[in-house]
Amino acid sequence: MDLSSFVTSLTTSFLIFLVLMLLFTWLSGRPGNKFIYFPNRILKGFDPVEGGYASRNPFSWAYEAFSSTEQDIIALSGVDTAVYFVFLSTVLGILVFSGVLLLPVLLPVAATDKSVKTANSTTSNNTFNDLDKLSMGNIGEKSNRLWAFLIGTYWVSFVTYYMLWKAYKHVSELRANALESPEVKPEQFAILVRDIPDLPEGQTRKEQIDSYFKSIYPETFYRSMVVTNNKVVNKIYEELEGYKKKLARAEAIYADSKSTGKPEGTRPTNKTGFLGLVGEKVDSIDYYNEKINEIIPRWEAEQKVTLREKQQGAAIVFFTSRVTAASAAQSLHAQMMDTWTVIDAPEPRQLIWPNFSLKFFDRQIRQNVVYVIVALTIFFYMIPIGFISAFTTLENLKKLLPFLKSIINQPEVRTILEAYLPQIALIVFLAMLPKLLLFLSKSEGIPSKSLIERAASGKYFYFSVLNVFIGVTVGGTLFTTFKTIQKSPDSAITILANGLPANATFFLTYVALKFFVGYGLELSRIVPLIIFHLKKKYLCKTEAEVKEAWKPGDLGYATKVPSDMLIVTIVLCYSVIAPLIIPFGVVYFGLGWLIHRNQALKVYVPSYESYGRMWPHMQARILASLVLYQLTMFGYFGAKKFPYAVILIPGIVFSLVFAYVCKQKFYRFFHDTALEVAAEELKETPNMERIFRAYIPPSLRNEKIDDDQFEDALSQVSRSSSNV
Amino acid sequence: MDLSSFVTSLTTSFLIFLVLMLLFTWLSGRPGNKFIYFPNRILKGFDPVEGGYASRNPFSWAYEAFSSTEQDIIALSGVDTAVYFVFLSTVLGILVFSGVLLLPVLLPVAATDKSVKTANSTTSNNTFNDLDKLSMGNIGEKSNRLWAFLIGTYWVSFVTYYMLWKAYKHVSELRANALESPEVKPEQFAILVRDIPDLPEGQTRKEQIDSYFKSIYPETFYRSMVVTNNKVVNKIYEELEGYKKKLARAEAIYADSKSTGKPEGTRPTNKTGFLGLVGEKVDSIDYYNEKINEIIPRWEAEQKVTLREKQQGAAIVFFTSRVTAASAAQSLHAQMMDTWTVIDAPEPRQLIWPNFSLKFFDRQIRQNVVYVIVALTIFFYMIPIGFISAFTTLENLKKLLPFLKSIINQPEVRTILEAYLPQIALIVFLAMLPKLLLFLSKSEGIPSKSLIERAASGKYFYFSVLNVFIGVTVGGTLFTTFKTIQKSPDSAITILANGLPANATFFLTYVALKFFVGYGLELSRIVPLIIFHLKKKYLCKTEAEVKEAWKPGDLGYATKVPSDMLIVTIVLCYSVIAPLIIPFGVVYFGLGWLIHRNQALKVYVPSYESYGRMWPHMQARILASLVLYQLTMFGYFGAKKFPYAVILIPGIVFSLVFAYVCKQKFYRFFHDTALEVAAEELKETPNMERIFRAYIPPSLRNEKIDDDQFEDALSQVSRSSSNV
Incomplete structure (x- = not known):
């Protein structure tokens, strides 16, 4: 240039x-x-x-x-x-x-x-x-x-x-x-406990977890929340929220029509079939209300089932003291390191619930598999791109999407497509890369969003430095003149x-x-x-x-x-x-x-x-x-x-x-909370009930279900500290 | 064969x-x-x-x-x-x-x-x-x-x-x-704290340490013992103990002489000069008694000086609970990892006091230097042996120890010595090896005897496997036929x-x-x-x-x-x-x-x-x-x-x-104490005073010095737990 x-x-x-x-x-x-x-x-x-x-x-x-x-x-x-x-x-x-x-x-x-x-x-x-x-x-x-x-x-x-x-x-x-x-932050009072061993005969999960932590922390243990498999309840909850949004939308349209059109308004309608395109035509507001009323009991029933029967071998444990929580998150609890593993709790909004119940060696295996996949992606990133390009060649496209045939067969379109399809594929792949890396990092079993982003960012760094920088500089220069090198390695x-x-x-x-x-x-x-x-x-x-x-x-x-x-x-x-x-x-x-x-x-x-x-x-x-x-x-x-x-x-x-x-001097404080820091005075006595409630996922929150029903998975307030 | x-x-x-x-x-x-x-x-x-x-x-x-x-x-x-x-x-x-x-x-x-x-x-x-x-x-x-x-x-x-x-x-x-x-073991109630930062203005070491741990462990902190530089007091103590032994021996000889010789006995005598060979002849019992009476006030004065003025930036901290001690030994206390570092306390008899006050990066450097020395010793173990042999050649011996000249100059002795001196040097070096490795491991700054022995044992293992096994098998076979290899690498x-x-x-x-x-x-x-x-x-x-x-x-x-x-x-x-x-x-x-x-x-x-x-x-x-x-x-x-x-x-x-x-599943429990293990019931309420006293080194123990005087370095019983 x-x-x-x-x-x-x-x-x-x-x-x-x-x-x-x-x-x-x-x-x-x-x-x-x-x-x-x-x-x-x-x-x-x-x-x-x-x-x-x-x-x-x-x-x-x-x-x-x-x-x-x-x-x-x-x-x-x-x-x-x-x-x-x-x-x-x-x-x-x-x-x-x-x-x-x-x-x-x-x-x-x-x-x-x-x-x-x-x-x-x-x-x-x-x-x-x-x-x-x-x-x-x-x-x-x-x-x-x-x-x-x-x-x-x-x-x-x-x-x-x-x-x-x-x-x-x-x-x-x-x-x-x-x-x-001095602000009370829920995550400073909780730890995540994973790999809880199988239930002993005649004990519930809640009893198992509570008795374990009560014996170790008789003074400061507050309560535990057993992690449940929320897949089904989340789905119902999303469905419910979807209908609620649609209802609000229908009501807004109706209100709108009152002010613009006839004073009595036009009630919006929709079809009940696929994507609202086919099926019976119904009054939207009535239909969505009906749907919501139908889902709510199903949701509540599923909440109960989830809390009672879908408990996993993981829990969030709450302490009444910041120092205890900070210290507990760093300490070895069980003789076998692959049971009762603890880490510090992230904020409630960061939690990745499905990653919670993964077992210790499962996580290790996942992590290593992900590392191998990422290493392969970095070093052979042309392969997935080539795969995508091959998949998007005109011949394949014609086979997969026959209705495009007539368009593709025009010579001008054909030339342009043939010239640009691989590049488009490359751009698509590169644009998908962050998402792919986030997905891979999530698959490692990391239970908090910030750590997943951090892991993905690391992968992306290696990818970009190795491929863009070294690829362009060294690779670009070397490969074009490969024959010269073979003659004399010095050159x-x-x-x-x-x-x-x-x-x-x-x-x-x-x-x-x-x-x-x-x-x-x-x-x-x-x-x-x-x-x-x-x-x-x-x-x-x-x-x-x-x-x-x-x-x-x-x-x-x-x-x-x-x-x-x-x-x-x-x-x-x-x-x-x-x-x-x-x-x-x-x-x-x-x-x-x-x-x-x-x-x-x-x-x-x-x-x-x-x-x-x-x-x-x-x-x-x-x-x-x-x-x-x-x-x-x-x-x-x-x-x-x-x-x-x-x-x-x-x-x-x-x-x-x-x-x-640097690692020796600073690093561990970025992994664990130093106790001298956690020991600082708080502005107010923490409201443990509020801290506990902050961790209940939205799909399990319900005003109607009172504490007694939650008891199954969300364990009782421990006697010694209930008045804190 | x-x-x-x-x-x-x-x-x-x-x-x-x-x-x-x-x-x-x-x-x-x-x-x-x-x-x-x-x-x-x-x-x-x-x-x-x-x-x-x-x-x-x-x-x-x-x-x-x-x-x-x-x-x-x-x-x-x-x-x-x-x-x-x-x-x-x-x-x-x-x-x-x-x-x-x-x-x-x-x-x-x-x-x-x-x-x-x-x-x-x-x-x-x-x-x-x-x-x-x-x-x-x-x-x-x-x-x-x-x-x-x-x-x-x-x-x-x-x-x-x-x-x-x-x-x-x-x-x-x-x-x-x-x-x-359920037995009470002192080491389960204590942790070692090293790298305590410089004293803030207007505070004593004891106040600094006590206020730090009291704020983190208000309920379970018992007391701390500031580590002192005991070099001088140990020397005086050893001197004292030596004279006490000599006195006991002299008294035994005297008692013995009463029964065997004259009924009034012969009072043993000794010379006061170098090795008891030269100098004035004195009555042993009187002399040693005099010496002891002279040393005791010096010892007591030095005890006070040590406790007051020779405090180091390290301490042993005692807790009233096994769980707290176990958890404290594993937790990060300070924001900067190279200050207030903690490890679990070994038994009192294992403690290596002088290694206590070494600073964090000092220990790191020592460890790496020792590793390099050991690696060099393993790979070039002939060099120190050669060094020793060179040192022990007849010419050098003659220079160093001229009085041997006449013996060495005899032809028979000369031949035998020349033939065996290098082998003797090798045997001496190999016999010295465990001691050398123990010394090197101790120089790393490890503060407990068992860990020093473990480290030395590791070094010895690598030495013996690499030198004896690989040396004999591969080395022996390969080096004798080195020329064959050069001709065709395959062979x-x-x-x-x-x-x-x-x-x-x-x-x-x-x-x-x-x-x-x-x-x-x-x-x-x-x-x-x-x-x-x-x-x-x-x-x-x-x-x-x-x-x-x-x-x-x-x-x-x-x-x-x-x-x-x-x-x-x-x-x-x-x-x-x-x-x-x-x-x-x-x-x-x-x-x-x-x-x-x-x-x-x-x-x-x-x-x-x-x-x-x-x-x-x-x-x-x-x-x-x-x-x-x-x-x-x-x-x-x-x-x-x-x-x-x-x-x-x-x-x-x-x-x-x-x-x-194996490492993932079992290892950490061999490094840290699992809390579930420490949480088991004790047979009796621990006598904290006895636990504390167990860690006072013999040279600082003194019935006469009461608690008030110890206060300087051995901090006071904390108010909250003094009645445990």
Whole structure:
């Protein structure tokens, strides 16, 4: 890629960004769009826009985002979001500090070297263009100028260690502050117990669990909730909720018709058959009411059956003390480690009930199977894509969907389809990947949503680094010149040495595209806006439906973090080879920080809170990128035949030691709750009944069923602590 | 080695064994030797010999050992000893079950094969002798008879899995029974706290520790004992104890002289200078009394100084509840993992006080440094030996010890010394090895004796397996024929294939020597007997000195287990290649069981109790031996060009899975105390004061110093639980 085409691509991206920014300023100023641009503030009960719409200048959002504090973020979006900003600002810090030294030093050193240019100008004119002159590729072999780059390599490493150490300490503080907060949080009083052994003769589950925990914690055991298999009851509950929604919709239509049409209104009707398309035509309101009245007794009966007969070998156990719960979650309870296993309880909304009753070794097997599948997906990701492409060839399509035959047989359509089907398949597969990884992580048997997202995000990181980064750089360069390698193995390194700076321009464009177009779309929320207005106009009839239409969702760590991490990896690896990438990285993370700050404050609503348990994984991955960078640099200095490349080896060793020390010093607190933190005073005596009720899933909640009936699965209040 | 020399060596060993047995029968029957043959029973207050000396037949000891139950062992020698017998009987079981199938099947299969014999008879007559005919080396390449050996390989593996699984379950039960016993054991009420952060302004250590644990455990915290640097006070205490012993001795000599010589007696005298050889001559009793009276105030002053000013950042914390102590030892207390680290307390007698105050990362560094040193020692163990030999060459000796010059310069002495000095150095080094490994393990910073012995035993195992077994088998065979390998790499496997069965005879003799001579010496206790009688006759004057002379010591797991493990490794690895080794292994472990049973019941006194924490390491090492065996077999089948050798690979994978499952199911209970076990009822309310006092080291114990003075380091009884 030469300079002009690079500038063209950059300009285009920037123009798109400008247009999206203008759109955002214009659209977000209109009160009708407040549900799209300020849903988090609305849901939290704040005024959407401080100061009103009229007074807003186009950059007020940026000013607001910039001047918000970490405490604002924690209050509005939780600790996890705050940790995400620590991640962004840490990376930003690494890049800014690196750039401060590398840009003014390395760019002139590279630009003024003449050795390679003259040597290559006769053979290949295209390899070295104006941009490449500013990279390490422009330095001759064994040149003394390489010393500057070697020092640069260490500078980036030390900046990274420093920033990561500071960040880990800070995040640990954030987590501690959140966990020691005087607010009563149900998850701090509960533990999950799995792998409960088979029932002894003549005892109920409840008795078994209660007597077990009462003997160990006579003072602080409160109550237990036996986990049940809720599959059937959930289905009935969903059916019921569906009919309730449909009824509300029918009533809204009826009320609407009264005001627009005849004063007595038109009662809506529907057909009872498949998708409402066939079958008998009935009065909707009567029909749905009838259905609801029919389902409710069925639901209540099923609730009772579930609570009584579908008990599993797992439970949630409640304690009256935070310290006991924190300590219980870390202690070995049973002599056999595969029975009575305990972990700390996640928030009620995060619980994955069906994963609860999986047995210990079942989970282990699932986890390993998933790891193997993911490893295979990463290394042979072309196979599923090829499989999808094969499945979507025209011939197969014709067989599967014969009614398409006449269309496909037209020559123009045929050509286009044949050219694009595999690419479409690839895009579809890549778009499905996060969902697939989430599904796989869930299949591991992890019982909490945040940990599932964390696991999926890890998988996605390895996928993107291995396939996108290493695939493009090394693979791309190596495979095209495979024959040259076979002749002389030495030249593999030479190809890498020439290939790395060449690819730098590609990645520069990639990063720029990512932030200009990606962030433009993110901030302007064009797609959700259009969907919302369409839905509101044509589909939504009730308030609940409108709310459903603008529901903002969460930040989506599972995909956001790995895609940021890919940029970290790229920028770190090229930071010394082509320092020009650093400003791009700075813009990516600077702009990302600003825009996500706006989104976190005003748009997204977190769907869970894990108190920063994502951080150790982020930190480990930044370090992994650093090691990859150090290895790349070692290889690249070798390719430049620089004899002092070995000086880089202690750096790699130090990175591993640093990772080990961080893990030893900080990690366990991100896995377990430290007792000194849990021992902090509470604002009020916890209302144990409310804590207990928070964990009852909606499908089992019922005002009519009183405590006596729940007794089967939801064990009784223990005598010793019932008056707490 | 041909058959006749093998039989000769076996017969010699057996004769030595017979002689030692007869000696044992004769010597143990004499009441004067009861302190050597029955010290454990005497110390426990039992009658040394049930039924008296006269009625004993030569095999009554064997009958008594055989009919003793596991409960007897636990009562007389503790859980650790019982676990050692589980280890012996498990290995015995593996070998018996293996032999039952392998001996009647594989020996005839090997003996009747003619293929190799005819092929080799022309080239080398010595390679295949009568013994080797019974081994797998006698089977021709690609022979179908190899199937029998392949099945045999799997049979041994499955027998091992079965026995290990049963044993792990059993040991886990033993540990649980011991830990849930209703007896009050001090170590079950205490935890060790290390890495206590620097003192905050205006607080004492005691206040810092007490307020920290009181806030976390308001109900169950009892008291804390700040760890002090006892180096000086210990030295003074030892000095004091030394003079007390000398005084007792002088008084005994004086009393003795009254009865033998003049009625008024001769007051013993001694010289005050170096080693009592030079200096002023004084009356011993007066002198020692004076010394003692002089030291006591110094000791008491130093006690106070130690308790007040030499406090370290570590403590022993006591709880009034077993469950709390067990749970506290497993829980993360501080946000930073390198502060307030906790582990379960070992018994008071096991504590290594100086290791207490080492800081977290200091310990980590020490551990890694020790690992590196041990790895280097294992792989280059010739280097320290060479170092020692160089140090002990005649020239160096002459320089260091000039007074030897005249002796060394005699030609005969010179020749002998030059020939044997390196060997002596090797023997000295090998004899020093366990001590060196114990020292290294202690340097890791482990604060309890049992864990230090366990760590040393692991190091010794790797040393012996790598150097003795692999060194002799593979190394020995390969290095002597190094040039052949260089010509054609393929022949390395052939050498191994021929070398393994050839070495079998060597190891057969080794095992036989080990049990005949080793166990003969063990049972007859000739060496301790002679030393005891010499000491008693010429040195001991007081009762305490006599007791010191027959003090039996403990079983010495640190060297016993690894040397047994070496036999396990040898026998397992040769079980299919040369099944004849199995009976030898059976005798080794059968006889070992019987003889050690006798020694455990009557002789050795355990110096600590770790409730079977050695077991997981034994189990892991048996499994490691099994994997080594499977790998050897895989290589050996390959050398036999048997195409179905790949069938062995699933076996190796299964061994690793088995190890993983065992670790997942059982391991943590051997690291932490399960709460369900700790929650069992106690026989009596624990006397917390007694528990606390048990941990005060002897050098700090003083009747005169009352509680108020201890207060500085040994914190006050907590208010909430002082009345427990």
